[in-house]
Amino acid sequence: MKFGGTSVEDAAAIDRSCAIVGEKISRKPLVVVSALGGATNGLLEAGGVAARGDVAKATDIINKLEGRHTELLPSTAEEFTRLRELLKALGAIGEFSLRTQDLIASYGEALSSLIFVDRMKRLGFDAVHIDARKCLMTDDHFGKAAPLMEPTAARLEEAARSHLNAGKVVVMGGYIGATQSGITTTLGRGGSDYSAAIAGAALNAEEIQIWTDVDGMMTTDPRIVPGAWKVREISFDEASELAYFGAKVLHPLTVLPAVEKNIPVFILNSRKPKGTGTRITKDARPCKNLIKSIAGKRGITVVTVSSSRMLMAHGFLKALFEVFDRHRTSVDMVATSEVSVSLTLDNVSKLDAIVEDLKSLGDVEVNPKAALICLVGNNLKYTPGVARRAFGSIADINILMVSHGASNINFSFIVDENDANVAIQKLHADFFSEVDREVFEPPA
Numbered sequence: 001m002k003f004g005g006t007s008v009e010d011a012a013a014i015d016r017s018c019a020i021v022g023e024k025i026s027r028k029p030l031v032v033v034s035a036l037g038g039a040t041n042g043l044l045e046a047g048g049v050a051a052r053g054d055v056a057k058a059t060d061i062i063n064k065l066e067g068r069h070t071e072l073l074p075s076t077a078e079e080f081t082r083l084r085e086l087l088k089a090l091g092a093i094g095e096f097s098l099r100t101q102d103l104i105a106s107y108g109e110a111l112s113s114l115i116f117v118d119r120m121k122r123l124g125f126d127a128v129h130i131d132a133r134k135c136l137m138t139d140d141h142f143g144k145a146a147p148l149m150e151p152t153a154a155r156l157e158e159a160a161r162s163h164l165n166a167g168k169v170v171v172m173g174g175y176i177g178a179t180q181s182g183i184t185t186t187l188g189r190g191g192s193d194y195s196a197a198i199a200g201a202a203l204n205a206e207e208i209q210i211w212t213d214v215d216g217m218m219t220t221d222p223r224i225v226p227g228a229w230k231v232r233e234i235s236f237d238e239a240s241e242l243a244y245f246g247a248k249v250l251h252p253l254t255v256l257p258a259v260e261k262n263i264p265v266f267i268l269n270s271r272k273p274k275g276t277g278t279r280i281t282k283d284a285r286p287c288k289n290l291i292k293s294i295a296g297k298r299g300i301t302v303v304t305v306s307s308s309r310m311l312m313a314h315g316f317l318k319a320l321f322e323v324f325d326r327h328r329t330s331v332d333m334v335a336t337s338e339v340s341v342s343l344t345l346d347n348v349s350k351l352d353a354i355v356e357d358l359k360s361l362g363d364v365e366v367n368p369k370a371a372l373i374c375l376v377g378n379n380l381k382y383t384p385g386v387a388r389r390a391f392g393s394i395a396d397i398n399i400l401m402v403s404h405g406a407s408n409i410n411f412s413f414i415v416d417e418n419d420a421n422v423a424i425q426k427l428h429a430d431f432f433s434e435v436d437r438e439v440f441e442p443p444a
Contacts, residue, residue: 002032002174002196006213007270008112009037011072014119017211020273021169022125028164030203032174032196033116035108039065040175040189043083047104050087051096058087073115083107098142102176102186106133109173109192117171127169130159133184136177136195144188145177149257152177153202160203172199193251197265201257208263210250211270215444216278217242217249219435220294222443224421225428229440231292232276235284238292238376239265241410245295245332245374255280272444284378288436290386291377296424298417300332300370301348302400303355306340307362316361317341323357332372333403333412342401344372344414370400371420374412375427381408393430394423 001024003017021029035043042065050058066080086104090096113129120127135155138145160170174192177185187194193210200208217239218228234242236255244252249267258265259282268277305320320341324331327350334343340362345351351366358364380386387404390411401414415423432440 001029001209001211002192003034003116003270004192004210004212005034005037005039007211008033008035008116011119013270014072014116015123016273017270018116018119018123018125020211020270021120022123023273025125025167025169027206028167029169030160030164030199030205031116031169031171032192032199033109033112033171034174034192035112036068036115039068039108039112040105043104043108044101046083046087047090047096047101050090051094053091053094055087055091058091059084062087069111069115073111073118076111076114079107079111099183102142102145103184105186106173106176106184109176113171113173120169120171125169126167127171128163130163130170130172132172132174132176132195133178133182135159135172136198137180138177138185138187140179140183140185142185145179145185147177147187147194147198147257148180149198149202151180152198156199156202164203187253190251191253193254194257197254197257200263201261204261205263208258208265209268210254210265211268212249213269213271214249214267215269215272215275216267217280217293219292219432219440220424220428221296224296224424227443228428229432229435229442231278232439232441233279233281233284234292235378235409236265236280236282237409238284238378239280241374241376241407242293242295245297245372245376245410245412275444276441285439287378287439289377289431289434289439290383290389291375291380291431292439293376294424294427294431295374295376296420297332297346297372297374298420299346300372300414300417301345301351302342302367302370302414303345303358304340304342304365304367305358305362306365308339309362319361320358323354323361326357327354329354333401333414335401335403344370344401346372367400369417370414371417372412372414373420373423373427374410375431376410378409380411381405386411389430390427393426397423397426 046058046061069076117129137151174195222228243250265280
């Protein structure tokens with residue numbers, strides 16, 4: 001059972017989440033918790049400010065975080081004393097490396113999991129804390145470490161199984177882990193979902209529950225379309241595509257460990273614990289609707305490289321992608337013509353250096369204000385008329401790039417960021433004018 005930041009943001013939310021766990025005691029729950037809402041941002045901000053030399057401002061940020069935590073569990077004050085020492089060291093060094101960022105950020109989940117255990121005990125439940133840094137083993141790719149499943153499974157078995165069999169609730173922090181030599185790492189932002197799936201797979205759980213502040217996966221973002229429907233059931237592949245292409249309900253990597261062990265994943269609302277949520281399984285039930293959901297990802301940058309040298313030349317694409325490999329930057333979508341290649345990025349932290357390297361291959365054009373829209377549904381690749389229907393719905397909106405056929409379950413395209421909301425609204429009105437009530441549930 002994973003509880004996100006909004007499910008542990010304050011005493012009332014923590015009590016709600018503890019009550020949900022309490023109802024599942026007979027099923028031997030292992031609980032994974034995120035940091036208190038906003039804590040990770042605060043910790044990283046404080047580290048960055050300290051490294052730039054303003055230790056006093058960084059300390060102010062930490063003091064406010066300390067107040068929130070010690071109000072819930074006074075003994076967490078000791079950890080904040082250590083944090084302040086770390087900030088002083090950062091001020092002296094003047095550098096905030098990825099390794100140090102992981103160390104600073106880890107305090108969020110380390111503390112929230114201690115608070116959760118304390119709350120469970122106060123409510124009369126037998127709970128025990130295990131340190132994720134001693135169980136979840138990763139490589140040393142700081143900032144976005146990859147789990148090492150075999151040693152993780154062995155350590156979790158050793159740390160958690162006897163407690164679970166004794167009827168105790170086991171609680172650990174999400175998002176954080178450590179290398180096998182004991183150096184703290186993180187799984188990347190939003191990684192608590194991933195932690196829960198890793199733990200669930202390692203312990204062969206019956207199911208993995210992701211408790212958040214929404215009712216489940218929706219037919220699109222309800223902030224854009226207030227009448228969006230809840231998806232009752234969806235396949236692992238569809239859920240993974242939606243997560244990757246902007247549906248923020250789930251971390252994109254969450255389903256991978258679950259797929260390998262065929263463990264169903266549920267998205268549930270901690271504010272409405274009686275809800276049925278969304279069930280994610282290997283093979284979702286057939287759906288009468290052509291698509292299950294529409295995802296949107298803003299802040300997309302389109303990079304186009306044009307060169308007459310590309311015409312009928314081999315090796316050009318290899319050289320192009322080696323640039324992105326060198327700068328450890330992933331690409332979402334690619335479109336090619338005889339003399340140009342367009343591709344999309346959502347991580348632009350290395351953009352200037354990437355553009356500089358690409359100039360050796362040809363003329364480079366950058367469009368920084370685009371949005372990716374992704375339609376997800378089963379067997380779209382082999383369903384005639386998908387593109388005609390989609391583009392017919394948004395005939396008055398310019399399409400900058402299209403990807404269809406690379407995946408059996410997604411049809412994606414790029415529009416100007418200013419057109420994204422209107423495009424999603426029009427697509428939703430068309431594709432969900434009628435819905436399969438077996439698969440979709442009306443908004444509460």
